[in-house]
Amino acid sequence: MGNNPPKGDLSLARKWILPVLFGTAIGLLGTTIILTGFALLLTLQDIPQGAILPLAIGAVGIGTFLGGYVCARIAGKKGLVYGFLSGLLYYLILTALSLAIMHFSLDASQAVKFGIALAASCVGGIIGVNGKGKRRA
DSSP states (O other): OTTOOOHHHHHHIIIIIHHHHHHHHHHHHHHHHHHHHHHHHHHHSOOOGGGHHHHHHHHHHHHHHHHHHHHHHHHOSOHHHHHHHHHHHHHHHHHHHHHHHSOOOOOHHHHHHHHHHHHHHHHHHHHHHHOSSOOOO
């Protein structure tokens, strides 16, 4: 029998885990790039304090959309489910980082970020599956 993993385990990883992890990583990278651009804008322009939270929530939305899109493109099916899983993992990672790095409190803005993350990643997943062109992977 040897040390070969059961076929079902490898199939599970290839079908579900890898697309979700890769899509989430792309979403986090996209958000990081967008937030870096916003930070540069904030240093160069006088932006009102009240605009910072909407910009951050917008960056979360764009990042999770990209993550859901990439995740579903890799999977090639079930865009809503794959997008949801990517958005959920994204939010859990972001929340864990927030807890580890700075003071974190649950408030209405967290609920909005959670809702935006899931909605945008689900839409990205649906578009990713239904998009034209060949998928890679």
